[in-house]
Amino acid sequence: NAGVTQTPKFQVLKTGQSMTLQCAQDMNHEYMSWYRQDPGMGLRLIHYSVGAGITDQGEVPNGYNVSRSTTEDFPLRLLSAAPSQTSVYFCASSYSFTSGGYNEQFFGPGTRLTVL
Amino acid sequence: GIQVEQSPPDLILQEGANSTLRCNFSDSVNNLQWFHQNPWGQLINLFYIPSGTKQNGRLSATTVATERYSLLYISSSQTTDSGVYFCAVVGRGSTLGRLYFGRGTQLTVWP
Numbered sequence: 001n002a003g004v005t006q007t008p009k010f011q012v013l014k015t016g017q018s019m020t021l022q023c024a025q026d027m028n029h030e031y032m033s034w035y036r037q038d039p040g041m042g043l044r045l046i047h048y049s050v051g052a053g054i055t056d057q058g059e060v061p062n063g064y065n066v067s068r069s070t071t072e073d074f075p076l077r078l079l080s081a082a083p084s085q086t087s088v089y090f091c092a093s094s095y096s097f098t099s100g101g102y103n104e105q106f107f108g109p110g111t112r113l114t115v116l
Numbered sequence: 117g118i119q120v121e122q123s124p125p126d127l128i129l130q131e132g133a134n135s136t137l138r139c140n141f142s143d144s145v146n147n148l149q150w151f152h153q154n155p156w157g158q159l160i161n162l163f164y165i166p167s168g169t170k171q172n173g174r175l176s177a178t179t180v181a182t183e184r185y186s187l188l189y190i191s192s193s194q195t196t197d198s199g200v201y202f203c204a205v206v207g208r209g210s211t212l213g214r215l216y217f218g219r220g221t222q223l224t225v226w227p
């Protein structure tokens with residue numbers, strides 16, 4: 001298993017540009033999520049999905065869109081990049097929390113994004 | 117949301133020393149994980165431990181859910197143990213699966 005993969009590893013954008021961060025997992029996990037990590041702020045939840053076709057907002061959703069057309073993929077779209085979105089972005093996945101079972105979360109390697 | 121506090125914030129050790137990292141949380145949880153963020157920024161799963169004790173090589177962890185804390189023990193530390201250690205929890209009854217992270221313990225191990 002490749003686990004959770006993210007592309008690209010690094011990206012530099014200009015203010016106003018749009019882009020999509022890719023996330024994929026091959027563990028058949030229903031639950032996927034996006035976090036951003038900023039110095040002094042820890043990791044904060046942006047959006048999450050409990051299955052294909054179902055997404056919802058997390059703590060800091062403004063400026064980001066998500067969709068979940070397949071179980072495997074959960075892309076994060078920046079609509080109009082702003083310097084405040086400079087951060088490290090992590091994707092995570094696990095089995096569904098509604099099952100009440102073992103639901104250890106696994107993180108991808110991260111995407112380091114700089115917005116100029 | 118759940119408050120997660122980690123201590124100490126910084127820890128400097130010489131190779132071979134032992135250490136204990138602590139994680140306190142403010143409410144009941146159904147998921148507690150310890151992560152190591154290495155110098156390259158990757159979050160490595162160490163333990164999934166909502167209760168009880170687990171060991172993996174030189175690392176072990178104990179969670180006392182009734183008292184709302186968890187401990188991570190590192191024995192015979194090595195320079196490769198350097199990095200930030202995070203504790204993260206999911207609240208009991210949560211169907212959303214959101215992990216609340218502590219601010220981490222920055223560990224530096226010198227040769």
